[in-house]
Amino acid sequence: MNIWLSLSKDKLAVMSLLIIVATLAAGIFAPQFAPHDPTEVNMQLKYAASSWTYLLGNDHLGRCILSRLIYGIRPSVLWVLVALAISVCIGAVIGFIAGYFRGKIDAFMMRICDVMLSFPGYVMTLAVVGILGAGLEHILIAFVVMKWAWFARVIRTAVMQYSDMDYVKFAKASGSSHLTVIVRHIVPVTFADIAVISSGSICSMILQISGLSFLGLGIQAPNAEWGMMLNEARGVMFSRPELMLAPGLAIIIVVSAFNFLSDALQAAINPQLKTAQRKLQASEVRVSSYESIRG
Amino acid sequence: MLSVSHVEKSYKTGGLFSNERQEVLRKVSFECSHGECLGIIGESGSGKSTLGRLLLGIEKPDRGSVLFEGENVSDHAVRLGNISAVFQDYTSSINPFFTVEAAIMEPLLQQKKTRVDAKSKVDRLLNHVGLDSSYRKKYPHELSGGEVQRVCMARAISTEPKCIVLDESISSLDVSVQIQVLELLKTLKSIYKMSYIFITHDIQAAAYICDRVIIFRSGQIEEIVPIAKLKDVQSDYARKLLKHIITF
Ligand SMILES: Nc1ncnc2c1ncn2[C@@H]1O[C@H](COP(=O)(O)OP(=O)(O)O)[C@@H](O)[C@H]1O
Ligand SMILES: [Mg+2]
Numbered sequence: 001m002n003i004w005l006s007l008s009k010d011k012l013a014v015m016s017l018l019i020i021v022a023t024l025a026a027g028i029f030a031p032q033f034a035p036h037d038p039t040e041v042n043m044q045l046k047y048a049a050s051s052w053t054y055l056l057g058n059d060h061l062g063r064c065i066l067s068r069l070i071y072g073i074r075p076s077v078l079w080v081l082v083a084l085a086i087s088v089c090i091g092a093v094i095g096f097i098a099g100y101f102r103g104k105i106d107a108f109m110m111r112i113c114d115v116m117l118s119f120p121g122y123v124m125t126l127a128v129v130g131i132l133g134a135g136l137e138h139i140l141i142a143f144v145v146m147k148w149a150w151f152a153r154v155i156r157t158a159v160m161q162y163s164d165m166d167y168v169k170f171a172k173a174s175g176s177s178h179l180t181v182i183v184r185h186i187v188p189v190t191f192a193d194i195a196v197i198s199s200g201s202i203c204s205m206i207l208q209i210s211g212l213s214f215l216g217l218g219i220q221a222p223n224a225e226w227g228m229m230l231n232e233a234r235g236v237m238f239s240r241p242e243l244m245l246a247p248g249l250a251i252i253i254v255v256s257a258f259n260f261l262s263d264a265l266q267a268a269i270n271p272q273l274k275t276a277q278r279k280l281q282a283s284e285v286r287v288s289s290y291e292s293i294r295g
Numbered sequence: 296m297l298s299v300s301h302v303e304k305s306y307k308t309g310g311l312f313s314n315e316r317q318e319v320l321r322k323v324s325f326e327c328s329h330g331e332c333l334g335i336i337g338e339s340g341s342g343k344s345t346l347g348r349l350l351l352g353i354e355k356p357d358r359g360s361v362l363f364e365g366e367n368v369s370d371h372a373v374r375l376g377n378i379s380a381v382f383q384d385y386t387s388s389i390n391p392f393f394t395v396e397a398a399i400m401e402p403l404l405q406q407k408k409t410r411v412d413a414k415s416k417v418d419r420l421l422n423h424v425g426l427d428s429s430y431r432k433k434y435p436h437e438l439s440g441g442e443v444q445r446v447c448m449a450r451a452i453s454t455e456p457k458c459i460v461l462d463e464s465i466s467s468l469d470v471s472v473q474i475q476v477l478e479l480l481k482t483l484k485s486i487y488k489m490s491y492i493f494i495t496h497d498i499q500a501a502a503y504i505c506d507r508v509i510i511f512r513s514g515q516i517e518e519i520v521p522i523a524k525l526k527d528v529q530s531d532y533a534r535k536l537l538k539h540i541i542t543f
Contacts, residue, residue, distance in 0.1 A: 166382040167390045167398075170447075173351035174402045174454070175375030184401075188392050271434045272391055 006268040013264030016257040023254055027073030036064035038071040039222040047240060056246050059232060065246050068224035072247070075136050075219050076226040077254060080205045083140040083147075088198050090144070091151025096182060098152070099159030109152070116149035125212065134217045136209075143205060151197070158193040162186050192266040199262035203255040210251075226251055296490065297327040297350065297458055302359035304345055319345045320514045323359070327458070332484065332491040334501035334522075336536070337511030343494045346511075347462040350492060351380055363458070376406050379451040383463035385443040389435035389450075395421075396431040399450045406454055420449040423486070424479060441472040448479065455487055462494045477504055498536060510536065 007013050026033045035055070045062035048054060056065040094113075098106040128142035129135075162168065163186060171181045210227015212218040219225040226247040233243035267273045302323045305316040319342045327333045337343050348354045349361055352368035366373045379402070382388050389398045396417050403413040418428045424445040435443055444464060451459050461480075465473045477500060484491065495501050501508050502522055510517040510533045518530045528534055 165390075166384050166388040167393075169348070169351070169353055169382060170380055170388065170450070171401065172353045172371075173374065173378065173380040173460070174405065174451075174456075175371045175373075175378070176405055177371055180405070185390055189390070270391070272436050 003265075003268045007264060010264045010268070012260050013268070016261040016264070019253060019257040020261060023073055023077055023257075026070050027078045030071050030074060034064075034067035034070045036067045038063060038067040038224045040064070047236075047243075057242075059229070059243060060236065065229075065243075068229060069226070069246055069250055072224040072226045072229060072250075075213075075223075076206055076209060076251070079136060079140055080202060080209060083143045084198060084202060084205060087144045087147040088151050088194065090148040091153075092155050092194065094148070094152040095155025096159055096186070099156040100163050100178070100182060100186065102160070106156070110156070113149040113152050116145075117153070119146075121146050121208075126217075129212075129217050134220070136219050139209065139212050139218050143208075147201065147205075154197050155190065155194060158190040159186055162189050188269070192269055195262045195265055199258040202258050206251060206255060296329050296364055297492070298362045299326070299350070300324045300359055300362075302346075302349060302356040302361060304342075304349060304354070304356050318514060320349070320356070323514070323516055325509060325516065325519060327490055327492060329457070330484075330488050330490055331507065332493060332505045334505035334508035335492065335494045335511050336498055336501050336508055337496065339496055341511050342514040343496075343511055344462055347380075347460050347492070347494050350460050351378060376402070376454040377456050378458050378460070379454065379456040380460045380462065381444065381447045381451050381464040383467055385440045385447070385467060388447050389443060391435060393435070394431065395433050395435075395438075395446050398435070398446060399453055402450060402454045416453065417449075420453055421446075423452070423483065424449045425475075440468050441476065444468060444476055445479070448476075448483065452483055452487055452489075456489055458490045458492065460492045460494070463496070465500060466495065466497065473500065480504060 007017070035053070040063060042058070042062035045054065045058040046060060048058040048062065050057040054064050054066070056069065059065055059068070094109055098109045124146050125139060125142040128145065129138050132138040132141070165185075168181060168185050171185055176184075207227070209218055210225065210230060213225050213228040213231070219228055229247040230244060230251075233240075233247070236243060302320055303318070304320040305318045307313070308315050308317045323346060325333075335343055335346065345354075349356050350368070352361070352371065352374050355369050361368045363373055363377060368374055368378065389395075393401070396414070399417050399420055400410075400413045403416060404410070417431060421428055421430060426442065426445055426449075430438070430442070430446070435446075438446065447464070465476050468476060480491065481504060491504070493501060493505055498508075502525060505522050507519065507521050508525070509519050510528070510530070512532050518528055518533050520528055520533075525537070528537065
């Protein structure tokens with residue numbers, strides 16, 4: 001409850017949250033939101049400027065850009081989030097076990113992670129796509145395979161740092177079980193770290209999906225995807241730069257919203273940061289009143 | 296009540312494939328009886344905190360055993376409600392996300408006490424350690440070092456344990472606060488009748504509160520003496536330690 005209260009005071013956080021919720025809703029209910037069929041070709045409307053029926057105009061095949069943008073949320077945001085959630089979950093389980101119990105189990109798991117991390121990311125993706133064939137779902141599988149080891153390493157480091165704290169020692173000493181200690185003491189403090197690294201990789205994953213779609217390995221041609229829309233607009237970058245605007249801005253806005261939200265969440269969860277902010281605000285008030293007195 | 300027999304502990308040094316081990320504890324055996332305050336004195340690095348962790352069952356000894364009323368302390372059900380601890384570092388001894396109230400209630404809720412019971416107990420506990428109920432909603436970073444250690448003591452006594460391990464609990468406090476906290480420990484002991492294992496490098500503090508002290512040196516027990524006979528210790532090392540204090 002507290003978290004919501006302090007989040008609601010942060011205007012940027014509220015706006016980010018609204019943007020994210022709106023984006024997700026638009027993606028899930030794309031058929032209801034989109035004014036036209038995103039794959040409907042209409043050569044008479046090639047490069048048409050925005051009009052009342054086609055709010056954002058039309059692309060090189062006369063397809064509705066707004067509809068393509070809305071349908072593009074599905075692969076670009078929704079599926080990326082699913083892949084991210086799966087890899088963070090796998091990484092978290094392994095990271096928590098390795099960081100909390102340490103010893104042999106930690107050494108064993110980290111060697112597996114090292115092996116996974118020693119493959120260059122794109123080579124791994126290409127290998128998976130080579131075996132399974134082109135397609136969004138195969139790229140998502142490749143993402144999960146590639147990313148979990150990295151998350152496991154980062155989360156393990158965070159867990160190790162916190163599991164040495166005296167309050168963890170106290171909880172163990174006073175007879176709490178391992179699961180209770182992890183859930184009550186380690187998950188909340190590492191959550192901020194996990195949120196920050198996840199939101200950081202949302203951005204890179206969105207961009208990677210786009211890159212792979214450009215290579216023809218991801219989303220297949222008539223379907224919409226933000227990165228692919230950018231690539232299609234790239235051909236006419238100098239004659240019609242406005243075509244890059246819609247997908248480009250969409251990526252920037254969504255990625256920034258995730259970043260701002262994770263920052264705000266971190267501040268809202270951590271009581272130490274909260275009072276630091278209050279103090280800062282108080283001192284700012286004092287300074288400004290002092291300055292106004294001085295004239 | 297708490298019996299330690301032939302405990303040994305070593306830690307790996309060096310990398311993954313090195314087999315070198317540093318022996319931290321060697322053949323440590325002693326007993327602590329009900330209501331006793333047993334001091335463990337030694338230089339820093341002599342393995343006192345390691346011994347403390349073994350007593351609390353956080354780590355397991357390589358050899359030997361630590362038994363609480365005949366049962367192994369490494370089983371967390373044995374410790375639950377019976378053994379508690381106060382540590383040195385007041386900056387990390389309370390979860391930064393917990394209020395004072397939540398921190399004190401934690402061990403109570405572990406024992407399957409109801410929330411209402413636990414809540415009503417917090418005020419009484421805060422009172423015992425000399426804080427008022429306005430502290431309930433404060434976060435640890437809003438407290439001074441002495442106040443945090445008081446809250447830690449309230450948390451430690453909340454389940455009325457039979458034994459509390461205090462690992463350098465007063466060492467990071469100012470001298471005047473140290474005396475207040477020592478007084479508090481004495482008062483609490485007279486109320487709750489538990490035993491203390493008081494780990495410290497400060498002989499004066501140990502002499503003030505303990506009934507018996509173990510003089511600890513590089514992982515071994517040098518000597519165990521009742522506090523009344525502290526002046527006539529046998530071993531050279533213990534004499535040297537004491538002389539240090541007296542010349543000061
Ligand atoms: N977890 C650990 N891993 C490796 N070495 C340790 C560990 N804990 C303690 N030691 C070593 O054990 C020795 C004793 O440490 P400690 O028990 O903290 O001593 P004290 O509390 O008396 O100052 C030190 O030399 C330290 O390097
Ligand atoms: Mg120590």
